[in-house]
Amino acid sequence: MSLCFNYVRRTLLSPPIRHIQSTTPITALPSSNLTIRSFSAAKKPKKKQEExxxxxxxxxxxxKAIRTERYNAHQDRLERLKTRRDNSPKDVKKNLFRGWWDNELKYxxxxVRNAKREGxxxxxxxxxxxxxxxxVMPDEPQWEEDYNMLRAYLDTYGKELPGFMPxxxxxxxxxxxNEEMLAELPFTPAPRETEHDxxxxxxTLDRQLKTRVYLTVQTDKEGNRDGPRWTLPSVIPTHEETLLQAAQRAVKDAAGETLTLWCPGNAxxxxxxxxxTKNMSEDFTxxxxxxxIFYYRVQYDxxxxxxxxxxxxxxxxxxWLSKEEMVERVVVERGEHQAKFFKYML
Structure with a gap:
């Protein structure tokens, strides 16, 4: 196939050049700055490979020695990855939770066994x-704010374009x-921290906008002789209602019927x-x-x-308290052990 192509190329493209004598140099036309040369250019001499x-x-x-060295270096790195965090703290929060949760399950x-024993x-x-x-969105930590600023700065520089591009x-x-962008807005944004904070x-619900807040009540309906204490709204369900209906009734007793709620599920x-305990009255026990106590999660709309x-x-x-505020009040009234239940549940 290459022989046929070379024959056609010599036949069709060579005649205009064939009339030019070999002693006459080929020069460019007066109206052009391009140099005319013959169809085939001279091949560059190949460099002679050293023996x-x-x-x-x-x-x-x-x-083979180079490949072996690279393989051994790769295997050494894989072994180091297995133990590189042996001296660093791991599973700190998980171990704290398991230390409380395992003891809670045993208790x-x-x-349950003691209740069956007493009948x-x-x-x-x-x-x-x-x-x-x-x-509103929660505040970014300082490292995340610095990272976003660096990414925004690096994104302004792209690849180098050809010279003819502007x-x-x-x-x-x-x-x-963030302050400069907020200043260019046609309106004044509301503060992230209100006067109630x-x-x-x-x-009021117009507080702690960056986090979740929970409705807590101070009541003495749970049989405490020490007086009222802070807890979540609760009721004793009747035989005619489900647990979810009892949860909705607890909200109505504490907040009225003016709130619109959303219940994620029946579980x-x-x-x-x-x-x-013996300190509670017999009329209550x-x-x-x-x-x-079954806890239901209900969201305010x-x-x-x-x-x-x-x-x-x-x-x-x-x-309306945040998780941290609720835990602080439970620690004061019931101790740190009971407060951990609200810390991990809320």
């Missing part, structure tokens, strides 16, 4: 974690800070065991061994809390 100083066996042995198993039943109680989702403008490489008002979020509703149902006070 190897080593034999074939020696070169093969040297190449619950002991309560006493358990009372069912339903508690509600009524949460308001975050309104040059970049100076404003294309300017990275604005500074005043300490906990009876409870968590369960806790609470044995009755009623020959029960204790309570199995919109609406205002009816302050008259919780007063009618014997609730002393209420507050």
């Amino acid at each position: 190897p100083t080593q034999s074939w066996a020696e070169r093969k042995a040297a190449a 619950h198993a002991y309560l 006493k039943p358990w009372r069912i109680r339903v508690a509600v974690m009524l949460e308001r989702l975050p309104v 040059e970049d403008k100076e404003e294309d490489h300017i990275v604005q800070t 500074h005043s300490g008002n906990v009876k 409870p979020m968590a369960v806790n065991f609470r044995p009755y 009623q020959n029960y061994y204790g309570e199995k 919109h609406g205002e809390l009816d302050e008259g509703a919780y007063l009618k149902n014997g609730i002393k006070d209420y507050a």
Whole structure:
């Protein structure tokens, strides 16, 4: 095929050049700056390869030694990866949780056995974690803010374009800070921290916008002789209602019927065991061994809390608290062990 192509090329393209004498140099036309040359250009001389100083066996042995060295280095790196974090802390939060959770399971198993031994039943109680989702994005840590600024700066520089492309403008490489972008908005954004955060008002939803807040109540309906304490809204379900219906009734007793709620499902979020003690009155215990408290997660949609509703149902006070604030109050009233349950559940 290549012979046929070369024949056609000589036949069709060579005649105009064949009339030119070999002694006449080929020059460019007056109206053109391009140099006319014959169809085939002279081949560049190939560099003569130096003769190897080593034999074939020696070169093969040297190449094999290089491959062996690279393989051993790769295997050494794989072994180092297995132990590179042996001296660094690992699973710190996981071990803290397991240390509490394993002991809690053993304690619950002991309560179940002891209740069977005494022949006493358990009372069912339903508690509600009524949460308001975050309104704004949480604050970025300093390392994440620095990373985003660096990425934004590097994204302003791309690949080098050919010379005939227009040059970049100076404003294309300017990275604005958050404060500069906010200043260019046609409106004034609302503050991320409201006046209620500074005043300490906990009876409003217009606070702690960066995190979740939960409806907590102060009540003495749980048989405590020490007085009312902070906890989640709860009720004792009747035989005619399901656990979810009891959870919805607990919200109505604490906040009224003006709130619009969303229930993720029929299954409870968590369960806790609470044995009755001798300090509780017999009218409250009623020959029960204790309570199995089922916690339901319910999300707030919109609406205002009816302050008259919780007063009618014997609730002393209420507050919209974050997880950290709720844990602090439980630590003061019931100790750190009980506070860990709310810390891991909320």
